Amino acid sequence: MNLKLIQKGGVVGYLWILPAFLYIILMMGYPIIFNIILSFQDVTTTTLLNPVKEFIGLKNYFDVIKDPVFHKVIENSFVFTVGCIFFQFTIGLALALLFNLNFPLAGSMRGVLLITLMVPTVVVSIIFRWLLSGDFGLINELLIQVGLLDKGIAWLAEPKMALGGVMLANIWIGIPFNTMILAPGIASISPTLYEAAAIDGAGQVKKFIYITLPLLRPTILIVLVLGFIYTFRIFGLIYAMTGGGPINSTNLLPIQAYKLSFSFFNFGQGAAAIGILLSILLLIIFVYLMLVSREEVME
Amino acid sequence: MRGVKQIVLLVVSLLIVLIFMFPFYWMLITSIKPISEVVTSPPIFITRNPTLDAYYTVFTKWSMGRYLLNSFIIAFPTTVITITLGVMAAYGLARFQIKGLRIFLLVLLVSMLLPDVSLVLPLFMIFSKIGLLGKFHSVILADVMLQLPFVILILRPYFSRIPKTLEDAARIDGCSFLGALLRIIIPLALPGIITASILTFLFTWGEFTFALTFLSRSEMQPITIGIYNTIGQYGIRYNLLMANSMIAIMPVVLIFIFFQRYIRGGLMVGGLKE
Numbered sequence: 001m002n003l004k005l006i007q008k009g010g011v012v013g014y015l016w017i018l019p020a021f022l023y024i025i026l027m028m029g030y031p032i033i034f035n036i037i038l039s040f041q042d043v044t045t046t047t048l049l050n051p052v053k054e055f056i057g058l059k060n061y062f063d064v065i066k067d068p069v070f071h072k073v074i075e076n077s078f079v080f081t082v083g084c085i086f087f088q089f090t091i092g093l094a095l096a097l098l099f100n101l102n103f104p105l106a107g108s109m110r111g112v113l114l115i116t117l118m119v120p121t122v123v124v125s126i127i128f129r130w131l132l133s134g135d136f137g138l139i140n141e142l143l144i145q146v147g148l149l150d151k152g153i154a155w156l157a158e159p160k161m162a163l164g165g166v167m168l169a170n171i172w173i174g175i176p177f178n179t180m181i182l183a184p185g186i187a188s189i190s191p192t193l194y195e196a197a198a199i200d201g202a203g204q205v206k207k208f209i210y211i212t213l214p215l216l217r218p219t220i221l222i223v224l225v226l227g228f229i230y231t232f233r234i235f236g237l238i239y240a241m242t243g244g245g246p247i248n249s250t251n252l253l254p255i256q257a258y259k260l261s262f263s264f265f266n267f268g269q270g271a272a273a274i275g276i277l278l279s280i281l282l283l284i285i286f287v288y289l290m291l292v293s294r295e296e297v298m299e
Numbered sequence: 300m301r302g303v304k305q306i307v308l309l310v311v312s313l314l315i316v317l318i319f320m321f322p323f324y325w326m327l328i329t330s331i332k333p334i335s336e337v338v339t340s341p342p343i344f345i346t347r348n349p350t351l352d353a354y355y356t357v358f359t360k361w362s363m364g365r366y367l368l369n370s371f372i373i374a375f376p377t378t379v380i381t382i383t384l385g386v387m388a389a390y391g392l393a394r395f396q397i398k399g400l401r402i403f404l405l406v407l408l409v410s411m412l413l414p415d416v417s418l419v420l421p422l423f424m425i426f427s428k429i430g431l432l433g434k435f436h437s438v439i440l441a442d443v444m445l446q447l448p449f450v451i452l453i454l455r456p457y458f459s460r461i462p463k464t465l466e467d468a469a470r471i472d473g474c475s476f477l478g479a480l481l482r483i484i485i486p487l488a489l490p491g492i493i494t495a496s497i498l499t500f501l502f503t504w505g506e507f508t509f510a511l512t513f514l515s516r517s518e519m520q521p522i523t524i525g526i527y528n529t530i531g532q533y534g535i536r537y538n539l540l541m542a543n544s545m546i547a548i549m550p551v552v553l554i555f556i557f558f559q560r561y562i563r564g565g566l567m568v569g570g571l572k573e
Contacts, residue, residue: 013397261420
């Protein structure tokens with residue numbers, strides 16, 4: 001009786017999961033395989049409607065990589081990702097430490113910051129286009145008033161400055177994300193450790209270096225790796241801010257992949273660029289999974 | 300002494316929050332300025348002549364209402380489908396012994412981390428082949444995929460927490476299986492379901508990539524694409540752009556204010572979504 005129930009329960013269990021499982025297979029599994037096949041075929045606007053597409057091996061991948069723009073794209077992607085993570089992690093950690101102190105409204109203020117994560121990214125793009133505008137943009141006006149600039153810079157139209165401009169917008173979104181993940185980790189450190197250290201004569205800095213940082217290490221690793229994945233894959237925010245320009249100065253790998261398909265209509269190369277993006281991300285995701293399984297977040 | 304320290308901390312934190320939230324203030328104040336005060340040097344921080352002209356313009360000369368409606372037409376079914384599939388899967392995962400549970404969770408975690416751009420090209424081709432391109436269905440189907448893994452991961456702990464004995468007791472008392480589900484399980488998991496619904500709705504509301512690619516006719520585009528298209532059109536008439544942006548984030552702000560505790564909990568439990 002009992003055994004029968006469990007067996008029956010087992011089958012019923014799969015039926016509950018089946019719709020979601022099929023959905024993921026159909027809408028993610030199949031498209032990704034489709035994309036991989038596409039990346040080995042010659043598919044442009046002229047060949048798009050051919051019933052049989054020519055298999056051209058790795059040619060799309062070679063063409064994507066040999067393109068001089070691609071080096072710029074890879075360089076941009078890593079500068080953008082590492083730069084954003086450096087600032088959003090440092091500031092996010094500082095805020096997590098601050099809001100963890102005991103004072104009125106600390107929790108609610110930390111909560112309010114989260115709104116940047118919920119706002120449509122295209123709105124963030126438009127706000128920062130305005131803030132960074134060369135024509136009366138607020139950031140220019142402030143820099144001129146404190147004497148750091150003589151005249152305004154069109155931040156997003158200037159190839160040397162544009163990447164910094166889009167990074168500013170993304171760091172603004174990323175800070176609460178870092179704070180949100182780090183704060184519970186900090187709160188879980190036992191206060192008795194700090195008290196004991198204080199008795200031994202440790203100051204704030206020493207407490208931070210010898211207690212907070214080591215105990216926070218697993219959380220820090222997770223937030224850095226997740227941050228890398230989320231930053232490296234960013235598309236909409238930058239596409240709406242600069243479209244990857246001027247002269248590819250803010251062109252990142254997801255943008256380049258999108259443009260190969262939907263601006264230059266070279267679908268095979270677009271698929272290959274996605275293949276490269278996915279390979280990089282899967283490598284990092286693998287590292288992330290090793291980390292979380294070691295920390296037993298997966299139960 | 301302790302009191303002084305607390306006040307200093309409070310003031311410093313308030314300052315940081317104000318600076319951090321300043322871009323929103325600048326959006327609001329720009330949207331209610333007359334055009335003559337928008338592009339000025341030095342900048343005007345508090346307008347003496349607030350006006351709703353910009354809002355009037357974007358609603359009358361430009362189909363803001365249509366874009367808002369389209370966003371609802373996309374976000375509402377996306378939420379309903381995602382939550383239905385998500386609740387079923389989360390219930391199944393929590394209640395039954397599933398072989399390969401770890402692998403399934405792993406698939407969910409990985410698919411949550413993959414970029415939307417990686418799906419946009421293959422889905423574009425598949426949808427164009429089966430004639431869905433340019434229809435709301437295409438964006439809804441893709442948006443459900445984007446949110447589903449995250450929603451299952453959020454919901455699962457809420458269902459795991461419900462003791463199985465509770466369901467069994469209801470069954471023994473003569474409740475049908477469906478009755479037990481609707482009267483016992485769903486109400487107990489409701490906080491999780493609310494959280495997941497809010498987040499799905501908000502993320503779909505802000506979705507950009509699929510809508511940009513699949514919907515080319517402007518009368519079908521959601522608000523994110525609507526305001527994106529005005530960037531070039533309005534040039535430096537930033538009061539109009541900011542009025543647009545204000546309208547686009549209104550639902551977000553309202554939901555955020557009323558459901559903040561759900562949102563915070565959800566973002567943490569769901570294994571951290573950007």
